[in-house]
Amino acid sequence: MSNQKGRFGIHGGQYIPETLMNAVLELEAAYNHYKDDPGFNRELTDLLNNYAGRPSLLYYAEKMTKDLGGAKIYLKREDLNHTGSHKINNVLGQALLAKKMGKTRLIAETGAGQHGVATATAAALLGMECVVFMGEEDTKRQALNVYRMKLLGADVIPVKTGTATLKDAVSEAMREWTSRIDDTHYCLGSVMGPHPFPTIVRDFQAVISKEIKEQMLTLEGRLPDAVLACCGGGSNAIGSFYNFINDPGVRLIGCEAAGRGIETFETAATINTGKLGIFHGMKSYFCQNEYGQIAPVYSISAGLDYPGIGPEHAMLHDIGRAEYVAVTDDEAVNAFEYLSRTEGIIPAIESAHAVAYAMKLAPAMAKDQIMVITISGRGDKDCAAIARYRGEEIYE
Amino acid sequence: MSKIKSAFENGKAFIPFVTCGDPDAETTEAIIREMERNGADLVEIGIPFSDPTAEGPVIQEANIRALAAGITTDKVFDVVTNLRSGADAVKIPLVFMTYANVVFSYGAERFFARCKEVGIDGVILPDVPYEEKEEFAVPARKSGIDFISLIAPTSQDRIGTIAADAEGFVYIVSSLGVTGVRDSITTDIGALSRSIKANTSIPCAVGFGISTPEQAAAAAKHADGAIVGSAIMRLIAANGKQSAPVVGAYVKSMKDALRGL
Numbered sequence: 001m002s003n004q005k006g007r008f009g010i011h012g013g014q015y016i017p018e019t020l021m022n023a024v025l026e027l028e029a030a031y032n033h034y035k036d037d038p039g040f041n042r043e044l045t046d047l048l049n050n051y052a053g054r055p056s057l058l059y060y061a062e063k064m065t066k067d068l069g070g071a072k073i074y075l076k077r078e079d080l081n082h083t084g085s086h087k088i089n090n091v092l093g094q095a096l097l098a099k100k101m102g103k104t105r106l107i108a109e110t111g112a113g114q115h116g117v118a119t120a121t122a123a124a125l126l127g128m129e130c131v132v133f134m135g136e137e138d139t140k141r142q143a144l145n146v147y148r149m150k151l152l153g154a155d156v157i158p159v160k161t162g163t164a165t166l167k168d169a170v171s172e173a174m175r176e177w178t179s180r181i182d183d184t185h186y187c188l189g190s191v192m193g194p195h196p197f198p199t200i201v202r203d204f205q206a207v208i209s210k211e212i213k214e215q216m217l218t219l220e221g222r223l224p225d226a227v228l229a230c231c232g233g234g235s236n237a238i239g240s241f242y243n244f245i246n247d248p249g250v251r252l253i254g255c256e257a258a259g260r261g262i263e264t265f266e267t268a269a270t271i272n273t274g275k276l277g278i279f280h281g282m283k284s285y286f287c288q289n290e291y292g293q294i295a296p297v298y299s300i301s302a303g304l305d306y307p308g309i310g311p312e313h314a315m316l317h318d319i320g321r322a323e324y325v326a327v328t329d330d331e332a333v334n335a336f337e338y339l340s341r342t343e344g345i346i347p348a349i350e351s352a353h354a355v356a357y358a359m360k361l362a363p364a365m366a367k368d369q370i371m372v373i374t375i376s377g378r379g380d381k382d383c384a385a386i387a388r389y390r391g392e393e394i395y396e
Numbered sequence: 397m398s399k400i401k402s403a404f405e406n407g408k409a410f411i412p413f414v415t416c417g418d419p420d421a422e423t424t425e426a427i428i429r430e431m432e433r434n435g436a437d438l439v440e441i442g443i444p445f446s447d448p449t450a451e452g453p454v455i456q457e458a459n460i461r462a463l464a465a466g467i468t469t470d471k472v473f474d475v476v477t478n479l480r481s482g483a484d485a486v487k488i489p490l491v492f493m494t495y496a497n498v499v500f501s502y503g504a505e506r507f508f509a510r511c512k513e514v515g516i517d518g519v520i521l522p523d524v525p526y527e528e529k530e531e532f533a534v535p536a537r538k539s540g541i542d543f544i545s546l547i548a549p550t551s552q553d554r555i556g557t558i559a560a561d562a563e564g565f566v567y568i569v570s571s572l573g574v575t576g577v578r579d580s581i582t583t584d585i586g587a588l589s590r591s592i593k594a595n596t597s598i599p600c601a602v603g604f605g606i607s608t609p610e611q612a613a614a615a616a617k618h619a620d621g622a623i624v625g626s627a628i629m630r631l632i633a634a635n636g637k638q639s640a641p642v643v644g645a646y647v648k649s650m651k652d653a654l655r656g657l
Contacts, residue, residue: 167447275501280449
């Protein structure tokens, strides 16, 4: 028997040091107070619309649709948000909440740098201090984003421990939070960690599926047949799925990073290769060995290079409501190039994982069916890395 | 009654910590024997975890070295089996300190049953707070293993509930942050200890940040014992397979500082 608070089926919970317990309880109380507060929601909506540029477009990808010859394809353009990804949706919500709680300092982890940039942006706007933890390996893969964060006034701390990637950045941000709680809010970037984070982040990201639903009803007068999103921790995926969970006719498909393939050790596809465990504050699926040691996962995408998945996804997988497929580096890079050439849209390499699966799925669907792919971020940050992947010598 | 109580019957308890398998299992065994010989009242044995989020850099690195050298949960159980057997068997209470996923992946029932079998008296899981403890404390109790609770400087109104339900001893986290040597400890340990003792009769020991005999004596003045981890792992990092006598001398100096308090 375990704590039922913050559970998604058997997943979730609050597996954190005692030192942080009052901090998460305080956060939960503040969130419950503000989430239905009209004043708070007015302020947040104003920021989302007039600062971040919401609602984001639901774009009919006509050339791609014709080229693939199957389902009608729409792209949910989270890449057009201010700061270039869906991360800003959650960050504005959490930063505003932190400010209401009297916090003056935001800390965050980041993988690809998108969440770090979004947090640094919100901190600049709201006049808060900001420290971002980023795996040293990722500071190299995403050097431009490191500069953007610094430009926005944030301190970026390269994390050298473990695999020096996203998981280590999360661990280090958690360690930092236990050492400084009074003035500091940990602005977690995905639907993971201890309760109430998976719920808070999901609620702030649910705007994606709320808009898709409204826009789809306006454009097509019906719901889509499938919604696809890339899935690391799973924040853009849960945001894209959430308002469709009770619409059983809508297939929900999370695209995980298979890295060099799910049959190799160089993969980050958690649902496809992981097993049940407890880590980073939550019970969920994790890539790990037989003794529960967390695996050093790999993906070309720094944002999906994480050994776990949010607890609500783990539950959606258990009950069969959502499907989780694995997409390799090669397939993602092909899709990155394909969307650039076909639609003139350069997607983040993370989002390219969803595009890659769509390229397989769309031709197998009927022409009167509709698919939505969430383009969670823009790919400018990835251009140098993809060029190097293709063997071109390029310097940022 | 729990055997852990006996660790607190010899004046203020000195509780050293060691990461099992750093630099190798044989050295850990030798270190624990030296610890007992030099006055340790209870030893905390760390089962390494790949991503120890409650640890500072010193113990993180010890974990990584131990895993790289091939230690596993089963091999840690073997070390305890060796320690508890033969003419020179270790008699003092031994507790494990590890992370939830190490126990969960082994199967909690199976893990605690193995603990009982090899002679472990208690288990500390720093990433399992009061709200989540039943999942572990219930199978632990079934095997007669104490599930040890931690209380932090931020616990405030939670102290009563946690202390009233605590087993073995209460682990007082001296400071905010992670494990590691600190120049000074600013938390009012006396006040924490009084709140705890108002709710339980089991002993309490202070850990996090203690490295010198003076710090140990100051911390133990208000509690029943002092716990030291990072300072020891630093000695082991520096002395490798020759660590046992060095750690033994250190343990003696720390226990001496606690005598007569």
